[in-house]
Amino acid sequence: MRPQMVFGYVIVAFWLVLVVGVQWIAPFDPLASVGQRLSPPSAAHWFGTDALGRDVLSRALHGARYSLPIALVSIVASVVVGSVLGAVAGYVGGIVDAIIMRIADITMSFPAILLAMAVAAALGPGLNNAGIAIIIVWWPIYARLMRGQVLSIKEREHVESAVAIGASRSRILFRHIIPHASTPTLVNATMDLGQIVLLVASLSFLGLGALPPTPEWGAMITEGAKNFYQPWIAAAPGLAIVSIVLAINFIGDGLRDALDVKARR
Numbered sequence: 001m002r003p004q005m006v007f008g009y010v011i012v013a014f015w016l017v018l019v020v021g022v023q024w025i026a027p028f029d030p031l032a033s034v035g036q037r038l039s040p041p042s043a044a045h046w047f048g049t050d051a052l053g054r055d056v057l058s059r060a061l062h063g064a065r066y067s068l069p070i071a072l073v074s075i076v077a078s079v080v081v082g083s084v085l086g087a088v089a090g091y092v093g094g095i096v097d098a099i100i101m102r103i104a105d106i107t108m109s110f111p112a113i114l115l116a117m118a119v120a121a122a123l124g125p126g127l128n129n130a131g132i133a134i135i136i137v138w139w140p141i142y143a144r145l146m147r148g149q150v151l152s153i154k155e156r157e158h159v160e161s162a163v164a165i166g167a168s169r170s171r172i173l174f175r176h177i178i179p180h181a182s183t184p185t186l187v188n189a190t191m192d193l194g195q196i197v198l199l200v201a202s203l204s205f206l207g208l209g210a211l212p213p214t215p216e217w218g219a220m221i222t223e224g225a226k227n228f229y230q231p232w233i234a235a236a237p238g239l240a241i242v243s244i245v246l247a248i249n250f251i252g253d254g255l256r257d258a259l260d261v262k263a264r265r
Contacts, residue, residue, distance in 0.1 A: 002257075005250055008248065008249070008250030008254070012244070012251065015064050015240075015243075015247075016068075018064045018065075019068055022062050022065060026057070026058040026061040027057065028055040028058040029058070030061075030062040033052055034055050035053050035055065036049065037049065037050075038050070038051060038233075040230075045057065047236040050233050051227055051233075052213075058215075059215035059236070059237075060236035063216050063220060063237055066127060066215070067197060070131045070200055071199075074138065074200070077131075078192075081139045081142075082140060082143040083185055085143045086147040088173070089143065089150075090146065090147035090150030091154060091169070091173050097147075100143065101147070104143045107136070107137070108140045108144075113202060115137050116130075116199060117133075117203065119132070119137070120133040120208040125207060127210050129208075130203045130209040133203070134196060134203075138196070141188070145188060146178075150177055153181055162176050187255050190248065190252040191248070191256075194246075194249050194252075195245075198245060201218030205225075217238075221238060
């Protein structure tokens with residue numbers, strides 16, 4: 001296992017531990033005023049305090065409970081919805097394939113951030129609505145990926161054998177095709193998780209995600225932008241986003257190399 005991948009696992013494990021037990025790890029309550037307003041970093045407050053006297057480090061640590069779960073749920077839902085629709089389109093073909101792929105093409109014709117902003121604005125601010133917006137934006141990627149895999153795999157001998165013995169179409173699709181097409185989807189989903197974390201933070205930064213006083217990373221960076229001469233307010237959530245995105249990319253690269261048979265030859 002490459003050192004970068006080990007580093008990625010360590011960082012991801014650190015943030016997952018925080019998601020579960022941050023209330024026992026963070027030094028202060030993220031919503032309570034515990035010091036003077038806009039205090040610079042010190043021994044008591046490693047990343048200083050914000051405009052309301054709240055500990056920035058504690059808020060950044062608690063932010064993992066908001067940013068990471070919504071990103072994980074969004075990517076899982078996008079993979080499930082996109083993979084099922086793409087598999088059905090590739091296997092059934094005809095008008096079903098045309099309808100699903102045209103919808104996917106229309107969705108992918110818009111820049112992801114702009115479409116997510118439009119959907120989130122229509123639904124209203126909030127992390128749940130931001131997650132729905134991300135799913136709407138992201139599922140076509142996996143629909144197209146799975147469709148291509150299914151078109152290739154359904155011509156293989158083991159699938160033709162299942163057809164010959166009279167297996168049902170649903171059994172062939174979900175038992176003999178989708179499991180063999182899941183590797184590229186898994187790698188792509190791992191790589192995309194970092195982008196989803198960034199997209200969640202972006203929507204919150206624009207006021208379309210988490211609402212104050214929720215200590216979500218994007219919302220915290222918005223607070224930092226309002227206090228430009230106190231850079232420590234945005235430093236903690238910014239470092240948190242950088243660390244988790246880098247870690248996820250390292251893991252994705254490692255999985256791609258480990259699962260790519262051609263790369264190992």
